[in-house]
Amino acid sequence: MLDVARAAGVSRALVSLAYRDAHGVSPRTRERILARGEELGYVPDRMAASLASRGVGSVGVHLQDLHNDVFALIHDGIRAVMEHSGRDLVLSVGDLEGARDLASLRALQGARVGTVIAAGLLLPDAELRAFAARTPVVSVARAVEGVDSVCTDNALGARLATEHLLALGHRRLVFLANPPSDGYLDRRRGFEAAVAGAGLSPRTVGIGYDRDGAAAATARLLDGEDPPTAVFAHNDRAALGVLDVAVDRGLVPGRDLSVVGYDNSSPGRAPGTALTTVDLRAEELGRVAARIAGDRMEHPEVPVMQEVLEPRLVVRGTAGPPA
């Protein structure tokens, strides 16, 4: 910076101003400074800048899993609005078990972010609240008391899916539930309420996060007594596991076995098998989260903001009337 200042014959302070195109620098000088900077390959050090300005201009983003398209969509949404407001994004990636959650948050905090937008944190509520007390957090797709958040109404989404299956005439429904740790219990409750509402008794099977676990569970169900005619999976990935087994056995999805997923992420679109699913509205979640984060940075004292989006049923090919 000093080099640039000398080359342009001005003070360091002016170089700083020129690069931020603050007003108070004459156009000619500004141009000269930038030209010298370009020549010398000067790139302002954002860290030093944020340190000096006590600035916490950037926004941290925690994404649980890069392999799940939902997080890519959330990121798209966040970036779309942040790009507009000129804030920097700092990404950090967790894992399926939540083992890296704390490390990821710490990393973001250490990167001087003003706010963290967290998608897919498995951290217990209390710990998350403790963290949020220090650095504001916007929780995506998971409501946490006392923390800003934006979610889709999971109970409603599950109800939409379940009612769709019921309306098609299914009576033997199973919900493939994720581990209870991650706050999507609403999906299970929505399913069970809807089934009970139809005078049937709900059946739920717990599975893990991976596709193969869903496949294995499905195989057991189909081989068991009283096999279901419809399976509602806690997310699209699990639904694909269900389809794997179905197709493998020569069953035609939507005819011999109905399958509904949850998320509406791109892998749901497989050749020949367009997955009926519930749209989590991931990109919109990202957008809203980014907006909340912006608001929070500007008005730290505003009470907790909790937005809820309405999910939508996406009817495609994998759910039809029972055979």
Place this chain on the structure above:
Amino acid sequence: MLDVARAAGVSRALVSLAYRDAHGVSPRTRERILARGEELGYVPDRMAASLASRGVGSVGVHLQDLHNDVFALIHDGIRAVMEHSGRDLVLSVGDLEGARDLASLRALQGARVGTVIAAGLLLPDAELRAFAARTPVVSVARAVEGVDSVCTDNALGARLATEHLLALGHRRLVFLANPPSDGYLDRRRGFEAAVAGAGLSPRTVGIGYDRDGAAAATARLLDGEDPPTAVFAHNDRAALGVLDVAVDRGLVPGRDLSVVGYDNSSPGRAPGTALTTVDLRAEELGRVAARIAGDRMEHPEVPVMQEVLEPRLVVRGTAGPPA
């Protein structure tokens, strides 16, 4: 930090040492300092630290597209080795057109990274070299003269795929090529060489990056005269587009139309249609890139490192003998 120092009754310098568990701090004092720090919710500011230490310990990672599983795999590989060496990762995401490439690199540079690992940069060679002259770059899956890189041998991969199809008895092959801008011309060359080697004349059709473009091209090919019996796509995503059309028309992949992809990314695993493809070895690319980055940071003067991995043919269900 001052607060912690006072609370523990020591100097700021000692707090600094304690938190980095540098030697020269007595175990008892260290413990006391960390305890006070915990109470006060002190989190060391990594930016200030890196500024003060002139440290460039962290590694920047540019990923082109979060929606493409290949980049998630590359990230996995990078993280697996970096985690071991205790270096921080700073992520930045580009786009399919390369419009954000420069901004992404600048952002990483401004984040004081010592090296950048770049996967899927569309930036022209010259510009990339210019950038790399300032901040070392490890280019993943694209060789650039004068820049460290790790690639898989695309020509060889394309040859493997093509020879597989030829061995199955196909004579009417088409290569669906990506835009020529991104350095994967080798795939095309490998295909064309192999076809020519079999005494046939190669046929190549240029498409874009999206699945629908591949689908549209496939539809045109099938409707044209002399339709191919086998299609080799420049990546898995495009191959899915081909399958979309095939399945849509009631063609059975591997029987009525053979399809081979490239990458071996997870979407290739669709229910009922396991894609025959070439393994890019994305995770291994990430690992090697991370290792090169580490080496480069320790030995800046070592000559350019260019690693080449061998791709592998992954035979699954979408390629078989022509009908």
Place this chain on the structure above:
DNA sequence: CATGAGATCTAGAGCGCTCTAGATCCGCCA
């Protein structure tokens, strides 16, 4: 009981930037 080697700790400068407060310049009006 002095002595110094090693362990432990501290003061203070400085990393690259921004910010505050004040200096300098210019044109214009009385």
Place this chain on the structure above:
DNA sequence: TGGCGGATCTAGAGCGCTCTAGATCTCATG
């Protein structure tokens, strides 16, 4: 011609940390 206000520029302190060099504290040894 003098003076004044706004535009333009500058000096110097300080952000939270690390580093260097040196101070102090131990404790076995001569």
